[in-house]
Amino acid sequence: MSEGITALVLGGSGEIGKQLVRELINNAAFSRVILVARRQLNIESEKAEQKIVDFEKLDDYKEAFEGAQVAYCCLGTTRAKAGAKGFVQVDRDYVSHAARLLREAGCSHFHLVTAANANKNSFFLYSKTKGEVEELVQKLNFPRLSIYRPSLLLCDREESRPLEKVAQIVVRGFDWRNKISVGTDTVASAMIANTLETQPSTKSEEAKVEILENTDILRLGID
Numbered sequence: 001m002s003e004g005i006t007a008l009v010l011g012g013s014g015e016i017g018k019q020l021v022r023e024l025i026n027n028a029a030f031s032r033v034i035l036v037a038r039r040q041l042n043i044e045s046e047k048a049e050q051k052i053v054d055f056e057k058l059d060d061y062k063e064a065f066e067g068a069q070v071a072y073c074c075l076g077t078t079r080a081k082a083g084a085k086g087f088v089q090v091d092r093d094y095v096s097h098a099a100r101l102l103r104e105a106g107c108s109h110f111h112l113v114t115a116a117n118a119n120k121n122s123f124f125l126y127s128k129t130k131g132e133v134e135e136l137v138q139k140l141n142f143p144r145l146s147i148y149r150p151s152l153l154l155c156d157r158e159e160s161r162p163l164e165k166v167a168q169i170v171v172r173g174f175d176w177r178n179k180i181s182v183g184t185d186t187v188a189s190a191m192i193a194n195t196l197e198t199q200p201s202t203k204s205e206e207a208k209v210e211i212l213e214n215t216d217i218l219r220l221g222i223d
Contacts (some may be wrong), residue, residue: 004031005195006067008107010098011074012041015153016113019188020072021048029196036064036098055094058101065101070109070195073099084125092129096136109144111191112137116151116214144208146194151214152181182214182221190221 007024011017012035024033025045035041035050043050051064065071075098077090099110112134120131134147190212212220 005029006032006034006069007195008034008036008065008068008071008102009074010036010072010095011076011113012037012043013039014074014076015184016187017072017074019185020074020191023188023192027192032067034064034068055090055098058094058097062101062105065098065107066105068102068105068107070111071099071102071107072111072113072191074113076113079125087125088129092133092136095133099137099140099142103140103142108142109146109195110137110140110142111146111148111195113148113150113187113191116149118149138209145210146191147209147211148187148191148217149211149213150182150187150217153187154181154183180214182217186221187217188221190217190219193220 007030009017009021009024012021021033021035021041021043024030025043025047031047032049033045033047035043035048036053037050038053038055040050040052051061053061053064073095075090075095077087079087081087082090095112099112102110114130114134115126117127118130118134119127120135122128122131137147138145194212
């Protein structure tokens with residue numbers, strides 16, 4: 001595409017989201033990066049265009065989701081930070097609502113980051129919620145939907161997550177082949193590489209859904 005791709009990012013303040021935004025801005029294939037968030041992000045680039053929304057009233061901000069050819073969703077919180085109800089609201093309800101608005105606006109490729117072991121029938125809230133949002137987004141029938149299920153994310157977070165930090169230290173010691181872990185930078189790179197492999201047609205009669213497990217993410221993000 002001579003004019004470049006217009007991309008939209010949800011969750012640009014998270015660890016994967018920050019890496020993703022940085023790579024989108026630095027990649028010549030993308031000419032415009034729309035950042036949809038609840039607050040202004042510290043990002044300065046001629047490519048970046050920030051849209052501030054209230055996620056509890058997303059239907060009032062439909063225009064923020066217009067014009068994107070491809071969208072990346074890294075939106076999420078934790079149960080410890082938001083409580084069980086708040087976690088489900090953000091990771092399932094906000095995500096699926098935003099995805100619906102993007103589909104209605106004509107977005108042809110939606111990327112969704114969930115987690116390994118996502119399963120709508122799980123007894124565990126985290127896995128169950130991730131599985132439920134996968135199902136809700138699949139029902140929207142995007143011309144192309146890419147779902148990423150990374151294992152333990154390796155990164156240096158600004159916010160404190162003591163248990164995750166301990167797990168990262170332990171995993172770094174023996175998971176030298178990244179069988180059960182992956183860097184946030186690798187996830188971001190995989191999403192962009194997957195975008196550029198093929199651009200879907202908005203007139204596609206059959207929605208294409210692909211689920212990328214940790215090994216798939218590593219293949220795309222490291223090559």
